[in-house]
Amino acid sequence: IHEFCQRHWNFTKEYCDQLHLEYGSTVEGIRHNIIASSSLKPTNDSSIDLLHHALISFYRDVYANVDVTPLLRLSTTKSLHSKAKSTGYTHDSRAFPISNFLQSLSCPVYLVSNSPLYHVQKVISALGMHKCNFAGILTPDTGRKRESILFPTKSNSSHFYESLLSSYPADEYRIVLLDDSEYNLQKASECGIHGILINHDAVTLENGLGIALQYHSCEEGVQTFPVRNTQPNISNLTNNYIFSDVAYLRSKNELDEESFNKEVWNRLLTELSMLNLPNGELHIADVGCGLLSMLRHFLHEITANKVFLDSTQCNEIHYYAYELNIRLLPECRKNLRSMGLLEENEDSGEIKTEYIFSGIIGKKKLHVQVYLRFRDFTNDTFLRPLHLFIGCCFADLFDPRVLSREIARFANTQNSLLVYLPLTHAGTTSFIPASPFEHDYNIPSDTVAFRLYSESIAKRHGQCVDATMIMDAMEQVGINLLLKGPSNWHINPNEHSYLW
Numbered sequence: 001i002h003e004f005c006q007r008h009w010n011f012t013k014e015y016c017d018q019l020h021l022e023y024g025s026t027v028e029g030i031r032h033n034i035i036a037s038s039s040l041k042p043t044n045d046s047s048i049d050l051l052h053h054a055l056i057s058f059y060r061d062v063y064a065n066v067d068v069t070p071l072l073r074l075s076t077t078k079s080l081h082s083k084a085k086s087t088g089y090t091h092d093s094r095a096f097p098i099s100n101f102l103q104s105l106s107c108p109v110y111l112v113s114n115s116p117l118y119h120v121q122k123v124i125s126a127l128g129m130h131k132c133n134f135a136g137i138l139t140p141d142t143g144r145k146r147e148s149i150l151f152p153t154k155s156n157s158s159h160f161y162e163s164l165l166s167s168y169p170a171d172e173y174r175i176v177l178l179d180d181s182e183y184n185l186q187k188a189s190e191c192g193i194h195g196i197l198i199n200h201d202a203v204t205l206e207n208g209l210g211i212a213l214q215y216h217s218c219e220e221g222v223q224t225f226p227v228r229n230t231q232p233n234i235s236n237l238t239n240n241y242i243f244s245d246v247a248y249l250r251s252k253n254e255l256d257e258e259s260f261n262k263e264v265w266n267r268l269l270t271e272l273s274m275l276n277l278p279n280g281e282l283h284i285a286d287v288g289c290g291l292l293s294m295l296r297h298f299l300h301e302i303t304a305n306k307v308f309l310d311s312t313q314c315n316e317i318h319y320y321a322y323e324l325n326i327r328l329l330p331e332c333r334k335n336l337r338s339m340g341l342l343e344e345n346e347d348s349g350e351i352k353t354e355y356i357f358s359g360i361i362g363k364k365k366l367h368v369q370v371y372l373r374f375r376d377f378t379n380d381t382f383l384r385p386l387h388l389f390i391g392c393c394f395a396d397l398f399d400p401r402v403l404s405r406e407i408a409r410f411a412n413t414q415n416s417l418l419v420y421l422p423l424t425h426a427g428t429t430s431f432i433p434a435s436p437f438e439h440d441y442n443i444p445s446d447t448v449a450f451r452l453y454s455e456s457i458a459k460r461h462g463q464c465v466d467a468t469m470i471m472d473a474m475e476q477v478g479i480n481l482l483l484k485g486p487s488n489w490h491i492n493p494n495e496h497s498y499l500w
Contacts, residue, residue, distance in 0.1 A: 001026050004062050008054075009033070024183040025114040027058050027140075028155045055151045059141070063119040099129045100455075101209065104448050108135035110164055112177070114153045116141050138164060154184040157191045165191060178208040207243070246291070246331045251499040253293035256392065260297075260422055261485035268388075268420050269301065271482065273308045275387055280315040283386050285410065287377045288394040289321035291328060292335050295370065298390075299339060303362030318384070319370045322377040329355070332372060341370055378406050386410040388418045395421040396464045400473035408477040419479060423487050425457060426467035 005011035005026065011019075019029025034054055102109055109132070113120050117139040124130060140151035143163050152159035168175060170192025177188045177195045185195030196208045203211070275282070286294050302308060302317075323332070333343060333355075341359040357370040373380070389407055398406075411417040429450045457463045464470060471481050493500040 001062055004058060005030070008057065020181075022183065024155045024181040024187065025153050027055065027114060027151075028153045030054060030058060052150055055140075059116045059151070063116055066119065066122075098205070098209070099127070099132055100448075100452055102129075102132045105213075108168070110134060110136045110138060112138040112154065112160075114140060136164060136167075154179070154181075155187050157187040157193075161188065161191055161193065176212040178205065178212060203243075245325060245327055247498055249290045249293075249328070249331075251496055252393075253291060255489055255491065255496055255499060256293060256423060257297065259487045259489050261487045264420075264422070264483050264485045264487075265301075267483045268418065269305060269308060271418055272388065273305075273311045275312055277312045277314055277387075280313050281318060281384065282312070282314050282316070282388070283318045283320070283382065283384050284388045284390065285320045285322070285377065285382075285386050286390040286392075287322045288391060288397070289323045289372075290392075291331055292321060292370075292372075294390050294392050295319055295321065296335065296339060299361055299368065303364065303366060309364050309366075314366070315364075316367045317369070319368065320377075320380075320382070320386075321370060321372050322380075323372070323374055324376070326351075326374045329372075329374070336370060336372075341368060382410065386417055388420065391419075391421050393423045393425075395470050396425045396467075398464070399462075400464050400470045401476075403470070404473040404477045404479065407474075408479065411478075417479075419474070421470070423489075424467055424470070425463060425465045427465075427486075427488070429453060 002013045002016050005016045006013075009030065016026050016029075019033075020026045023029040023032060031054075034050055111120065111124075111134050115123075117137065120137060120139055124132075138160060140153050140160075143152070143159070149156050149159050154160050164175070175193045177185060177193050178198055179185050179188075179195060180198045182197060185197060188195055196211055197203060198205050198208050272282075284298070286292075289295070299317075302314075308314065336343070336357045339359070340361055341357040344356045344358065353373060353375045355372040357372065359368055360366065361368050389410060395403060407417070407419055430447075454465065458465050467484075471484070474481070491500050
């Protein structure tokens with residue numbers, strides 16, 4: 001698109017992006033530029049001829065040689081939340097789980113695009129979405145031909161959505177559009193179509209689909225089409241749930257605290273009590289530390305455990321906390337201050353990969369030093385041997401063979417390295433009570449939804465959901481299993497509303 005606009009219209013890349021932002025698509029921006037620059041009315045014959053030639057050239061030249069073969073191979077490394085190009089033209093590999101999801105819906109689903117029909121069909125084929133029984137596909141070159149508007153896009157909403165609205169009038173049916181352009185959503189609203197903005201940060205495509213399905217439900221239960229005069233305000237639904245790293249981790253940490261297996265935790269404390277600490281120093285690495293909930297849990301338990309403190313003569317804890325999400329730094333600082341740990345050189349103002357906090361904790365006046373590191377733990381070495389490696393909700397993010405080798409690097413000869421891996425994704429997710437297909441609802445059953453969720457974790461994100469593989473890989477590098485036990489999450493919609 002950038003190359004075409006540079007060659008034919010001498011538009012810069014930045015100007016193309018601005019057209020997409022302002023008019024919902026680059027081609028619509030070209031339409032407005034032609035009309036404005038020629039000082040012609042869009043209904044004049046000469047203007048129509050110029051527009052017709054420009055639009056035909058755009059659709060022919062831009063889309064003719066687009067290679068869709070990469071879409072035939074699913075990429076497990078591409079980020080699910082990668083931002084779309086500013087021209088609005090992007091594809092990624094979410095199609096398989098979304099395809100399965102769409103096939104399970106009973107409400108009609110339309111595919112709408114500002115790209116020409118032949119290109120949309122090529123993409124559908126490459127993504128393996130032929131089994132999605134779309135109720136219709138709306139593109140600029142479908143629908144009734146008109147002289148007043150050539151190749152209408154989503155910006156020309158009354159013409160673009162004409163066939164959809166003739167089958168499902170907006171005053172009788174609830175119609176929801178998912179789009180990454182605020183301009184397109186604004187134009188659709190003029191026809192009575194509700195919109196959900198997909199911005200790839202706060203609301204992903206998957207989030208948007210969930211919100212759209214919630215929009216078709218009400219307090220009495222799930223309703224199917226058509227529903228007259230019962231349209232809730234969709235902005236209420238999107239405003240009720242906006243993803244936040246901090247809010248998610250806070251709610252998750254509360255649930256984690258209830259879910260830790262007490263028997264395994266007590267065994268860990270027993271093993272720690274038998275360590276030989278000649279200098280009274282205990283060295284711990286916490287990988288994927290989030291908001292440092294494991295540090296808080298650990299300090300609370302250790303300072304109250306007289307057996308551990310007396311037997312090990314522990315007087316110092318060096319805690320190496322690893323986290324890649326720098327956005328969590330302000331909340332981490334707040335949490336560390338609440339534990340009585342103060343930051344060294346807090347006012348330096350420079351952005352660093354390591355922040356150091358220290359303080360005296362408990363009646364035994366235990367000296368605690370925390371090294372908060374926003375970098376990959378696999379690139380680090382330690383001056384002193386580690387005694388404990390913690391990975392809460394972490395172990396299944398790696399190939400088990402890679403994880404076990406990385407952990408084994410930190411083992412020392414004086415003491416056995418203890419490894420504590422609470423809360424893996426191994427297991428089954430389900431509603432209690434179960435909600436199978438019993439009616440012709442607009443949402444898939446819980447078994448379908450959670451199967452897709454499990455497939456997404458394993459296949460799309462490359463996570464290991466088999467705890468046996470993790471244990472086997474550990475044993476291969478000489479790390480022996482001492483104890484394991486269940487750590488079930490019980491998410492109560494009343495007590496854990498955000499996480500629910």
